[in-house]
Each structure stands twice: as C-alpha cells, then as structure tokens.
Amino acid sequence: MRFGPEPTDDRTVPRSLEELTVAFAQAVSERSREPGGRVDRGLPEARAFGTLISDLRARQGLDCLELAQRARLDPVWLMMLEKGLLAPEEIPAMVVARLAVALGRELSELPLTPYVVDAEPGDEVESAEGETRLRLGLSTLTPWVSALLGTAPPAVPSVVWLPDFDLRAGGRRWHARRVHLTDLPMPIPASDEYSWQLLRGRRGAGQEGWSLFASIIESQAERPGEVEVELTMGTQRRIAADPHGHLRFERLDPTDLEPLRFALLRAPGRR
Amino acid sequence: MTPAPALSWEEESVAFALHQESETCWRELARTLRPLVMARLGGSRADCEDVLSETFLALVELRARGGYDPDRAQLPTLARSIAERRCIDRLRQAYRHPLSSLDDLDSERSLPSADASTGVEQRTIAAEATRARREAFRLVFRELQRSDRAHGSCRALAVFFRYRYRIEEDDYTFLAETRPGQDLPGWREVAARLGISEEAARQNGSRGLRALRALWRERFGELSGERDALRP
Numbered sequence: 114m115r116f117g118p119e120p121t122d123d124r125t126v127p128r129s130l131e132e133l134t135v136a137f138a139q140a141v142s143e144r145s146r147e148p149g150g151r152v153d154r155g156l157p158e159a160r161a162f163g164t165l166i167s168d169l170r171a172r173q174g175l176d177c178l179e180l181a182q183r184a185r186l187d188p189v190w191l192m193m194l195e196k197g198l199l200a201p202e203e204i205p206a207m208v209v210a211r212l213a214v215a216l217g218r219e220l221s222e223l224p225l226t227p228y229v230v231d232a233e234p235g236d237e238v239e240s241a242e243g244e245t246r247l248r249l250g251l252s253t254l255t256p257w258v259s260a261l262l263g264t265a266p267p268a269v270p271s272v273v274w275l276p277d278f279d280l281r282a283g284g285r286r287w288h289a290r291r292v293h294l295t296d297l298p299m300p301i302p303a304s305d306e307y308s309w310q311l312l313r314g315r316r317g318a319g320q321e322g323w324s325l326f327a328s329i330i331e332s333q334a335e336r337p338g339e340v341e342v343e344l345t346m347g348t349q350r351r352i353a354a355d356p357h358g359h360l361r362f363e364r365l366d367p368t369d370l371e372p373l374r375f376a377l378l379r380a381p382g383r384r
Numbered sequence: 385m386t387p388a389p390a391l392s393w394e395e396e397s398v399a400f401a402l403h404q405e406s407e408t409c410w411r412e413l414a415r416t417l418r419p420l421v422m423a424r425l426g427g428s429r430a431d432c433e434d435v436l437s438e439t440f441l442a443l444v445e446l447r448a449r450g451g452y453d454p455d456r457a458q459l460p461t462l463a464r465s466i467a468e469r470r471c472i473d474r475l476r477q478a479y480r481h482p483l484s485s486l487d488d489l490d491s492e493r494s495l496p497s498a499d500a501s502t503g504v505e506q507r508t509i510a511a512e513a514t515r516a517r518r519e520a521f522r523l524v525f526r527e528l529q530r531s532d533r534a535h536g537s538c539r540a541l542a543v544f545f546r547y548r549y550r551i552e553e554d555d556y557t558f559l560a561e562t563r564p565g566q567d568l569p570g571w572r573e574v575a576a577r578l579g580i581s582e583e584a585a586r587q588n589g590s591r592g593l594r595a596l597r598a599l600w601r602e603r604f605g606e607l608s609g610e611r612d613a614l615r616p
Binding site for chain 1: 405410411413418429433436437438440441445447515518519522525529530548551554577578
C-alpha cells in the first residue's frame with residue numbers, strides 16, 4: 114500500500130512508539146516489494162535533511178509521534194523522512210514548511226532542504242474543467258511559515274501571495290490574479306506605498322480569522338468575471354461571488370492550508 | 385526465551401527472505417529484542433524504539449540487496465546482532481553529544497531574567513542575532529552547495545554531517561577553528577551517510593570547511609572564533 118505524508122483513513126495511525134516501530138518495519142518491507150525494490154530512495158540532501166529534523170526534534174524533547182502530530186503528518190512517513198529514505202519528489206514543499214513551523218524555525222533558518230539546491234519545488238497549478246488545484250512551492254510558503262510563527266513585527270500584516278491561475282469551463286477561461294491570503298480584512302492594493310497608507314491601523318482581523326482575496330477577469334473579454342467560486346482550503350469550504358470579480362473568502366484558519374482548490378460554481382453563460 | 389510467532393522462526397526467516405513474512409513477524413521480533421535493547425540503553429523508551437526501527441530497516445535493506453540467507457542466520461539472531469551494534473553506536477553518540485544538556489545552550493532560554501523587561505529585550509535581541517546567524521550560515525552553505533553541484537562534489541554535505549551538532553546549536557565557531565574538535569562525528573560516519581569512502585569524506589569535508597571559511601570572510605568579514613563575533 115502506498116501512502117503519503119498525511120494520515121489517511123485507510124491506514125491505522127500508530128498511537129504509541131511501540132506501534133510506530135512495527136508499522137515502520139511493515140511499511141519499509143512493503144516498500145521493498147515495489148518495482149525497483151529499493152528502500153532507500155533519498156538523495157544525500159534528503160538524508161541530511163532527515164538527520165537535521167530528527168536532531169532538532171530530539172533537542173526539543175519531542176518523539177516522532179509528537180512531531181508528527183504537531184506537523185499533521187503520518188508518523189510512519191515522518192520516520193521515513195527522518196531516516197532519509199524518501200526521494201525529493203516524495204516530499205512536498207508543504208511538509209517542509211509544516212515541519213519548520215512545528216520546530217519553530219523560519220524556512221530561511223534551516224541550513225538545508227531535502228532538495229537539490231536551486232531545484233526546490235515551485236508553485237504548481239493543475240487545471241481541470243471547472244476546478245483548479247494549487248500546490249504551493251517553497252518560496253510561496255516562506256511568508257506562511259513566518260506568519261504562523263508570528264515572527265513579524267506586530268504592525269506588519271501577514272500576506273501570503275499565491276500564484277495566478279485559470280478556471281476553465283465550457284471552452285471559456287477566467288483568470289485569477291492578485292490571489293492572496295492575509296490576516297487583514299481587506300485586499301492588499303496594487304501599490305505598496307498606497308497599501309501601507311491604507312493598512313496602517315487597520316489590523317485586528319484576528320477575531321475574524323484570515324481572508325483569501327482574488328480578482329477574477331474573463332480572459333477573452335478582459336472584463337471582470339461575474340462568477341461564483343468555491344474555495345476548498347484544507348478541511349474548510351467557502352463560497353464567494355461578486356459581479357465585479359473581487360472575491361473574498363472569509364474566516365479562514367491559515368494553518369489548514371492544503372489541499373487548496375478553487376471550483377467554478379456559476380458564471381454567465383454557464384450552468 | 386524467544387517467543388514463538390505464528391510461524392516458527394525458521395519458517396518466518398524463510399518467508400522473510402521471500403518477501404512474505406507474516407503479519408506478526410515484526411511485532412514478535414520487536415517483543416523479542418525490546419528487553420535487550422532497553423537494558424543496553426539504560427531504559428530510554430524513545431531511543432530503544434529508534435534502535436529497533438533502525439535494526440528492522442537494516443534487515444529489509446539487507447534483504448533488498450539480496451544479502452539475507454535464512455540458512456546462515458535466523459531472523460532473531462541476525463536482528464539481535466544488528467541491534468547490539470546499534471546500541472553501542474547510540475551509546476557512543478550519547479557520550480559525545482548529550483542532547484539533553486545541549487538544551488541549556490539555547491541562547492533564548494539561558495539568558496538571565498532578573499529584570500523582567502530587560503529579560504524580554506535581551507531575549508528579543510538574542511533571538512534576532514540567532515536568526516541572523518542561521519540565515520548567514522544558510523547563505524554561505526547554499527553557495528557551497530551550488531559550487532558542489534557544478535563540480536560534482538559533496539563538500540557542503542560532508543561539512544554538515546561532520547559539524548551538524550555545532551550547526552544545530554547555532555555555534556559556527558568551527559568555521560574559525562584551526563584544529564578539529566574531539567567531539568565530532570567520525571569520518572567513517574560521514575562517509576556512510578554520503579555513501580562514499582572514508583578518504584573521500586575526509587577530503588570533501590576539509591575542502592568544504594576551507595571553502596565555507598572563505599565564503600564567510602568574503603561576505604561577512606574576518607572570523608575571530610568567538611561565538612558572538614560570528615554575527616554577520
């Protein structure tokens with residue numbers, strides 16, 4: 114059985130260190146039966162990163178189960194990562210970011226990543242009819258880690274800029290730009306100078322949670338997209354609609370970020 | 385006495401060699417080895433389980449390389465000898481690098497806090513300094529990784545594996561030291577982690593350290609060897 118970084122319903126997650134030992138042995142044994150038969154698929158970078166995470170965890174007095182719980186990871190998968198068994202493509206950037214948060218370090222404070230230098234995963238946009246999924250890269254996740262760690266000065270708003278993406282349906286396309294997740298109750302305007310003036314003193318969105326903003330235009334007509342879009346962010350679902358294409362998804366918990374999907378529910382000329 | 389699994393250990397060993405070990409194999413093997421490992425390690429549960437998982441990984445890797453022969457050794461016998469070696473490695477490592485005492489070196493925790501407000505201020509300054517040092521090290525380390533990538537060498541990672549305890553403690557004084565410390569992981573361990581010979585690990589590590597020193601000097605000035613003086 115193949116499994117990923119997150120705990121899934123079809124696998125029993127170990128609840129004790131003793132169970133974890135056995136589950137780990139079963140998983141690596143199963144892995145060795147897969148085509149190719151290699152248990153250790155890690156590059157030296159991934160081995161170094163696994164060692165680093167394991168050492169930092171031990172320094173904080175955490176065991177593998179505790180760190181997995183903090184980072185919302187499958188403990189068996191985490192153990193594989195710590196032992197350097199995973200290939201870089203098996204390690205999503207999101208996991209590296211979550212581990213950084215769980216260990217209280219900025220991404221820029223980790224001496225290395227599991228990836229070959231300058232070949233770190235970037236943003237990926239996967240578009241299907243009516244739905245688009247975003248997989249965030251390491252650079253995009255850097256401010257997300259800072260925001261969750263709360264390391265920025267109190268007056269500075271937290272903003273995570275997401276990649277532009279298209280929504281496709283019935284041969285038509287809507288383009289989403291200026292997509293960002295922020296703890297402010299309003300979108301960040303285009304001009305930084307203007308935004309600073311506007312944002313001063315406007316913080317305090319803590320009670321409302323975070324918001325995700327996006328501007329949608331109809332690609333062919335270059336006019337605001339009159340659309341209704343559903344956002345799936347982790348376990349959260351929100352719907353937003355606006356005749357001028359300025360979407361706001363409210364009351365979001367930024368820690369619950371993946372999977373990140375946008376689905377087109379309604380658009381002119383589309384049922 | 386070794387408890388009996390669903391199959392006998394003789395049958396289980398043959399099944400394991402054929403990638404068909406029973407559902408209870410690992411559980412029984414863990415139950416067999418746990419008292420021995422606990423006794424060797426002096427009762428640390430987390431360390432014990434880590435040694436057991438490393439032992440099981442070594443068994444699976446041995447089988448994957450086609451190196452397991454059930455006629456030569458049954459699973460519990462082989463597992464016991466691997467586990468004992470791992471225990472010795474673990475004890476040696478714990479003697480050299482007692483992680484619990486390293487927590488005391490955390491600059492954010494070890495600052496004096498006689499005056500509450502001064503304490504907060506000092507902690508903030510110390511935390512910022514630590515962050516700046518980490519980011520500076522990352523910068524030069526990545527520069528070296530880039531150069532390694534271009535030249536097909538592994539100097540940066542050899543330095544990491546050799547000096548990782550210092551790096552994790554945010555102690556970068558090793559960049560300024562002319563004599564290696566006595567408490568460093570050996571080149572054999574570095575070589576094993578990189579999958580290269582001991583001599584190649586030594587060469588990559590030494591060259592990497594020189595290159596890192598040069599990169600640090602180039603970007604942040606002369607190294608004095610004092611911990612705080614390495615602040616960029």
